[in-house]
Amino acid sequence: KQEVTQIPAALSVPEGENLVLNCSFTDSAIYNLQWFRQDPGKGLTSLLLIQSSQREQTSGRLNASLDKSSGRSTLYIAASQPGDSATYLCAATGGGNKLTFGTGTQLKVEL
Amino acid sequence: SAVISQKPSRDICQRGTSLTIQCQVDSQVTMMFWYRQQPGQSLTLIATANQGSEATYESGFVIDKFPISRPNLTFSTLTVSNMSPEDSSIYLCSVVRGLNTEAFFGQGTRLTVV
Numbered sequence: 001k002q003e004v005t006q007i008p009a010a011l012s013v014p015e016g017e018n019l020v021l022n023c024s025f026t027d028s029a030i031y032n033l034q035w036f037r038q039d040p041g042k043g044l045t046s047l048l049l050i051q052s053s054q055r056e057q058t059s060g061r062l063n064a065s066l067d068k069s070s071g072r073s074t075l076y077i078a079a080s081q082p083g084d085s086a087t088y089l090c091a092a093t094g095g096g097n098k099l100t101f102g103t104g105t106q107l108k109v110e111l
Numbered sequence: 112s113a114v115i116s117q118k119p120s121r122d123i124c125q126r127g128t129s130l131t132i133q134c135q136v137d138s139q140v141t142m143m144f145w146y147r148q149q150p151g152q153s154l155t156l157i158a159t160a161n162q163g164s165e166a167t168y169e170s171g172f173v174i175d176k177f178p179i180s181r182p183n184l185t186f187s188t189l190t191v192s193n194m195s196p197e198d199s200s201i202y203l204c205s206v207v208r209g210l211n212t213e214a215f216f217g218q219g220t221r222l223t224v225v
Contacts, residue, residue: 031211043117043203043218044154051211089153091214097142097207098169099214101153 002027004092006102013080014110021075021105023090033066033073034099036089044089048075080109113137117204117217124194124224131190132220134204139184141209145177148201148219157202160187194224 003026013019023033032051036044048057048064050073056065063076073090087106091099114137124130134143143160158166158179166179181187191198204217 034214036216041201041219041221044216046213046215049213091154093211093214096159096167097210097212097214098144098156098159099146099154099205101155103153 002030002092002094002100004090004100004102006088006090006105008105009103010106010108012108012110015080015082017080017109019077019080019107021077021088021090021107023073023075023102025071025073025092025100025102027092027094028068028071030068030092030094031097032093033064034091034093035062035064035073035075036091038087038089038104040087047088077107080107082109082111084109113140113206113208113215115204115206115215115217117220119220120218121221122223124222126195126224128194129190129192130194130222131188132202132204134187134189134217136185136206140206141184142207143181143187144205144207144214145179145187145189146203146205146216148203150199154203157189160189191222194222196224198222199224 007022034049035047050066061078066073087104090102116135118133145157146154148154158168160181178190201219203219
């Protein structure tokens with residue numbers, strides 16, 4: 001059974017700082033790894049998807065990497081802004097397009 | 112991308128009653144899923160909504176408690192039956208257009224059972 005863990009559980013940083021969120025998964029037989037953002041009481045917004053054959057994906061200030069063999073993914077956020085404050089979730093896609101979600105990292109970017 | 116409309120956005124219900132949540136997608140999609148997010152927890156898959164046939168449930172979830180319909184390729188409903196306070200959660204609809212492609216989520220339904 002796939003298990004996905006995210007470290008740290010919570011993070012508070014000053015505006016402008018670069019930061020890294022970590023995601024680890026136990027079963028490397030995944031089809032892709034997806035990063036989401038969730039604002040309080042809201043649904044999920046897809047940020048980046050990395051296929052199993054890829055090493056990284058970039059979108060604006062976000063860069064996600066994937067190392068399938070070691071069961072790890074990282075989300076790098078450059079020049080953080082208060083608007084980046086949210087919970088970030090990673091999810092590993094297994095058979096049948098079923099997602100197994102991590103525990104989430106709650107990010108707060110302070111002025 | 113996909114535009115997903117989920118209704119209602121929130122509700123407060125009495126224990127013992129049932130609530131049906133609707134999920135409407137702006138265009139046909141191959142796969143639709145229902146997830147639950149309990150307070151302070153991450154998301155857990157309830158079931159895969161299959162068009163024209165019975166839903167496929169994950170371990171720990173049963174059809175009698177969470178009946179699901181999917182009459183066509185753009186619409187699905189999830190019913191939470193005989194509710195108890197433990198059913199208080201956010202319920203989210205998700206769609207995928209093709210195998211191993213990006214998953215998109217609705218805004219969720221925040222259910223409180225009193």
